[in-house]
Amino acid sequence: MRYDLDDLRLFVHVVTEGSITAGARRMHLSLPSASARVRSLEHHAGVELLVRGRRGVRPTPAGSTLARHARDVLDQTVRMESAVAGYVRPSVAPLVLLAGGSAMHRLVPQALAAFLRERPEVDVTVAERRTPQTLHLLADGGADLGIVLDGESRDSGLRTERLGDDSIVVIGQAGGVLAERATMTYREVAEHPLVGLDAQSSLQQWIEKHLGAHAPAARYRTLVGDLTTLIALVAAGVGLAVVPRRAIPPELALDVRELQDPWARRHHLLCWGTRSPSSPAALAALAEHLRAASR
Structure with a gap:
């Protein structure tokens, strides 16, 4: 037996609304057209699908079964169309x-x-x-x-x-070595064990460029590839780190202090x-x- 998707969609609307009139309205169909489609469904199914009354309609057991499976079919159709649409080449360049x-x-x-x-x-x-x-x-x-x-x-x-x-700040574990400080210079920060980004990161290159040849010697416990990992290590107490303020998750408990160095304000x-x-x-x-x- 073959079912028309629009007929199934109409039937689901009718069952949901409890009214052929309301189902027709949702499908932008006239009432006679909607009624004919529902009767055609019943004819093809060979069983009554709706109980009709003065206050609307309700599904028979067969109608409830059809509506449930129709919803599954329509949902699968939407997913299929979405999956296929993912292969359509956009009409404009990226x-x-x-x-x-x-x-x-x-x-x-x-x-x-x-x-x-x-x-x-x-x-x-x-x-x-x-x-x-x-x-x-x-x-x-x-x-x-x-x-x-x-x-x-x-x-x-x-x-x-x-x-x-996008100012640069120093962060540390909550209640750690930054707890008693209001602000710091980078030279003071470098006196403590640090966690940093790897040398290829744009942020690390920017910091090193502004520190220049007079950069203080710093001990890096480890160098990582992204800010998420860096901040997680700081929160765990591995060391201090110099990061953009806007990169710090607001929900994470950290001590955050301003850097006094002019290059930290950007x-x-x-x-x-x-x-x-x-x-x-x-x-x-x-x-x-x-x-x-x-x-």
Whole structure:
């Protein structure tokens, strides 16, 4: 026996609403058309599916069984269509977003998740780059948007706007060696065992660049590849760490102290590339999600 999906959808609506009239309305059908479809279902099933009364309809045992299986069939159909749609090539080229390690930790994932749910027809290519590399690619048309640091993006000639604070702080286990301190210099921080990011990370390279040749000798208990692991080790009491304030999960109990060094105060900027995007509206939407995530 073959069933029409629209007939099954109508029957589920009728059973849910308890009324053929209401089911017809949900399917944008006339009442005579909906009634004919229901009668056709009963004819093909060879059994009465609805008990009709002055106050509406209710399913017979056979009707309840059909409605239950119809819901399963319709749910499976939606999943099938969604799975197949995942192979459809988007009609526009992917947007390209570049950002440093700090922004990639929480800001970019939060904005990207909201944007991709809202715009299923648009893909986004994301890559971690230091600010000089990001500015070069944006200027050469190799990217659409970038999140850069204010101190390294002056005189770029590119359109920018302030996105949010990205100051560097020192963190330690709650109630540990930072408990009695209000602020510290990096040189004082380096007197304690540290946990750091590996040498290839954009944040570690940025810190070492500003410390220069006069950087104090520091003992790193370990070097890790991401901020999530770094912060977890600090919370466990392995050592202190220097991280962007915005990377610290608000629910995590840590001692957080300002760094007195001038280079520790910095801001994120949103920066636009020079190429014409294939979808200006999508680019504007991505920028708005980045603004929202930075608040």
